[in-house]
Amino acid sequence: MGQLDKNGRRAAGPMKRAILIAMPYTWLLALFLIPFAVVFKISLSDIELSIPPYTPTMKDGLWNMLSRLDFENFVFLTQDDLYWKAYVSSLRIALISTVLTLVVGYPIAYAMARAPEQWRPTLLMLVILPFWTSFLIRVYAWIGILSNEGFLNKFLLWIGLINEPLTILNTNAAVFIGIVYTYLPFMILPIYSALDRLDGSLIEAAEDLGCSRIKAFWLITIPLSRNGIIAGCFLVFIPALGEFVIPSLLGGSGTLMIGKVLFEEFFSNRDWPVASAVAVVLLLILIIPIVLFQHNEQKQAEADT
Amino acid sequence: MTRLSLFNVVSLTFGFVFLYVPMLILVIYSFNKSKLVTVWAGFSTKWYSELLANDAFLDAAWVTVKVAVLSSSIATVLGTMAAYVLVRGGRFFGRTLFSGMIYAPLVMPEVITGLSLLLLFIGMGLDRGVLTIVLAHTTFSMCFVSVVVSSRLMTFDNSLEEAALDLGASPLEAFRLVTLPIIAPAVISGWLLAFTLSLDDLVIAAFTSGPSATTLPMKIWSSVRLGVSPEINALSTILIAMVTIGVVAASLASKQAALRAKRDEQKAARMT
Numbered sequence: 274m275g276q277l278d279k280n281g282r283r284a285a286g287p288m289k290r291a292i293l294i295a296m297p298y299t300w301l302l303a304l305f306l307i308p309f310a311v312v313f314k315i316s317l318s319d320i321e322l323s324i325p326p327y328t329p330t331m332k333d334g335l336w337n338m339l340s341r342l343d344f345e346n347f348v349f350l351t352q353d354d355l356y357w358k359a360y361v362s363s364l365r366i367a368l369i370s371t372v373l374t375l376v377v378g379y380p381i382a383y384a385m386a387r388a389p390e391q392w393r394p395t396l397l398m399l400v401i402l403p404f405w406t407s408f409l410i411r412v413y414a415w416i417g418i419l420s421n422e423g424f425l426n427k428f429l430l431w432i433g434l435i436n437e438p439l440t441i442l443n444t445n446a447a448v449f450i451g452i453v454y455t456y457l458p459f460m461i462l463p464i465y466s467a468l469d470r471l472d473g474s475l476i477e478a479a480e481d482l483g484c485s486r487i488k489a490f491w492l493i494t495i496p497l498s499r500n501g502i503i504a505g506c507f508l509v510f511i512p513a514l515g516e517f518v519i520p521s522l523l524g525g526s527g528t529l530m531i532g533k534v535l536f537e538e539f540f541s542n543r544d545w546p547v548a549s550a551v552a553v554v555l556l557l558i559l560i561i562p563i564v565l566f567q568h569n570e571q572k573q574a575e576a577d578t
Numbered sequence: 579m580t581r582l583s584l585f586n587v588v589s590l591t592f593g594f595v596f597l598y599v600p601m602l603i604l605v606i607y608s609f610n611k612s613k614l615v616t617v618w619a620g621f622s623t624k625w626y627s628e629l630l631a632n633d634a635f636l637d638a639a640w641v642t643v644k645v646a647v648l649s650s651s652i653a654t655v656l657g658t659m660a661a662y663v664l665v666r667g668g669r670f671f672g673r674t675l676f677s678g679m680i681y682a683p684l685v686m687p688e689v690i691t692g693l694s695l696l697l698l699f700i701g702m703g704l705d706r707g708v709l710t711i712v713l714a715h716t717t718f719s720m721c722f723v724s725v726v727v728s729s730r731l732m733t734f735d736n737s738l739e740e741a742a743l744d745l746g747a748s749p750l751e752a753f754r755l756v757t758l759p760i761i762a763p764a765v766i767s768g769w770l771l772a773f774t775l776s777l778d779d780l781v782i783a784a785f786t787s788g789p790s791a792t793t794l795p796m797k798i799w800s801s802v803r804l805g806v807s808p809e810i811n812a813l814s815t816i817l818i819a820m821v822t823i824g825v826v827a828a829s830l831a832s833k834q835a836a837l838r839a840k841r842d843e844q845k846a847a848r849m850t
Contacts, residue, residue, distance in 0.1 A: 305679050308694030384587070403597050405821045405825055457597065516687070555687065555690060
């Protein structure tokens with residue numbers, strides 16, 4: 274305690290600083306990083322019918338362990354159509370939903386940023402509020418809307434747009450709607466905060482210099498909100514790729530998503546090594562977007578200070 | 579003041595209709611007499627009384643609240659420490675890894691987090707129940723807390739803390755007397771965020787809980803899989819009402835606090 278640093282202040286002892294750093298660090302190492310190592314290890318072991326249903330491969334020395342590791346589960350993933358089809362279809366669904374969320378979310382964020390200043394806190398709260406409400410309930414709400422005798426079909430029949438009910442529930446379209454709906458705040462918020470910081474005089478200058486409104490939008494507004502768009506797209510794309518609740522509740526038997534496959538492999542088939550291998554491959558797919566997302570966040574954070 | 583163009587008005591209207599109508603339908607039809615959830619048969623509150631008589635739901639609600647209070651409180655302490663370390667901690671060994679571990683859980687698919695934690699708990703021989711759910715929830719929600727708190731720490735003026743240190747406060751005193759009161763709103767909203775994330779979580783709880791602990795989302799999940807039910811509509815309405823009241827109250831309180839701070843600042847400015 275008592276020692277003074279070069280400015281004459283009482284400096285925190287190096288011990289205290291180390292403790293401050295060590296506590297959250299150790300927690301995350303133990304409960305975030307090490308679990309991945311466990312998953313990786315189990316993905317390389319054999320299934321066994323005892324509980325836990327896998328053979329540990331780390332018992333008798335390193336050499337023995339290495340000689341017993343096998344990539345059987347990963348080979349299995351490439352042999353069974355189900356898995357790679359699920360990966361491809363998850364990527365496709367996540368990508369399409371991200372684009373749809375951007376298309377729906379950008380105009381809302383833009384309008385919020387252009388709204389009179391005194392409205393903005395209320396608008397912001399209205400966007401955040403659904404995010405605080407249970408995810409499960411928000412997905413569940415769409416079952417009653419999209420089903421054959423649901424509200425959407427009733428409404429469309431009533432205004433005479435269709436003559437017979439559309440089948441939406443239990444198709445990929447329902448999954449798209451579900452993802453756009455539940456992840457919309459994640460898209461709106463970063464774009465809004467980027468647009469909010471945008472200096473309006475830049476657009477005025479462009480318009481004064483003869484840019485049309487649309488051209489000014491493309492040349493100035495979009496590029497200057499780029500970081501917000503990137504952050505929003507990552508925040509939607511990455512979790513959507515491993516989504517489980519939405520495809521299970523709104524999707525049909527034809528909706529293949531890897532999160533659902535993993536969940537079923539684990540809980541219904543109780544095949545832990547294969548479920549672990551599925552998770553490892555999903556993680557490998559996600560590493561690039563996660564690193565890019567983190568890079569973008571850090572750049573943003575540094576730009577703010 | 580900017581004027582809203584027609585396009586902006588249309589997109590705002592569409593956006594909020596899209597966000598709120600599904601929940602509104604849920605709320606309205608929770609008061610429906612009929613068991614058929616899309617046919618209106620008159621006003622009734624019978625689904626609420628049926629829900630309140632359902633012990634399984636009440637037990638699950640109690641487990642959920644217990645888990646949420648515990649995990650969000652631990653997460654707030656750890657997350658605030660992590661934020662302080664990230665913003666004020668300077669360089670230390672493994673800083674990149676540390677910040678990676680803060681940001682990655684924010685976007686990590688829940689199935690992966692849940693599966694990996696379950697396999698860890700089994701490897702350690704921990705009995706799955708309330709404790710393991712608390713550990714799991716603390717881990718991902720501390721990252722959300724730390725992002726919320728660090729954004730506040732970044733914007734506030736470091737010289738205040740330095741002034742306290744110059745005047746002879748120990749670093750701990752400076753944190754308790756100067757920094758903590760300033761970042762308190764962020765710490766509180768971090769706690770609230772952690773609390774709701776824990777209340778809300780289905781996938782990670784499903785992986786990390788055992789037969790002794792069923793949370794409310796797990797209970798909702800098992801009945802929702804069978805289709806729409808008016809009881810779940812009633813439960814949803816109660817949850818939506820609680821969240822709305824909580825969020826509106828919190829935002830009014832923070833608005834008032836901001837006004838008070840502004841008045842104090844003006845008073846201080848007049849005195850100098």
